Amino acid sequence: MNSSRTFFKGFLIGLFVMILANFVAAHLLSDCGLPALLGISSCADDITRLGFPFVFLKQGGFIAQNDLNPLLLWLDLLIAVGVAVLSGFLLSRYAKRRELKPSLPG
Numbered sequence: 001m002n003s004s005r006t007f008f009k010g011f012l013i014g015l016f017v018m019i020l021a022n023f024v025a026a027h028l029l030s031d032c033g034l035p036a037l038l039g040i041s042s043c044a045d046d047i048t049r050l051g052f053p054f055v056f057l058k059q060g061g062f063i064a065q066n067d068l069n070p071l072l073l074w075l076d077l078l079i080a081v082g083v084a085v086l087s088g089f090l091l092s093r094y095a096k097r098r099e100l101k102p103s104l105p106g
Helices: 003-029 034-038 070-100
Strands: 047-050 057-060 065-068
Touching: 003 034, 003 047, 003 070, 034 047
Parallel strands: none
Antiparallel strands: 047 057, 057 065
């Protein structure tokens, strides 16, 4: 299999895992879960939080706070791209190793 294609598949898998981790973190850290983040919650004065591993966005509440931290957003993006690149590298290395492994006669 093409090495760059395998790397790209691993990259997409890593990126998907980080996006999924952000949604799970948003659900667990927000007052009313993921529906609050999507704007379909009926909770009063709920605070939604977004970001994994760093919370970079807090919205809502009685005082109507809207805090976006650009530094934490960039750190989250950098970590997500790093995990995706590492995932792509590991998958392409695994695929190469599997190709080089001699098959047993049988």
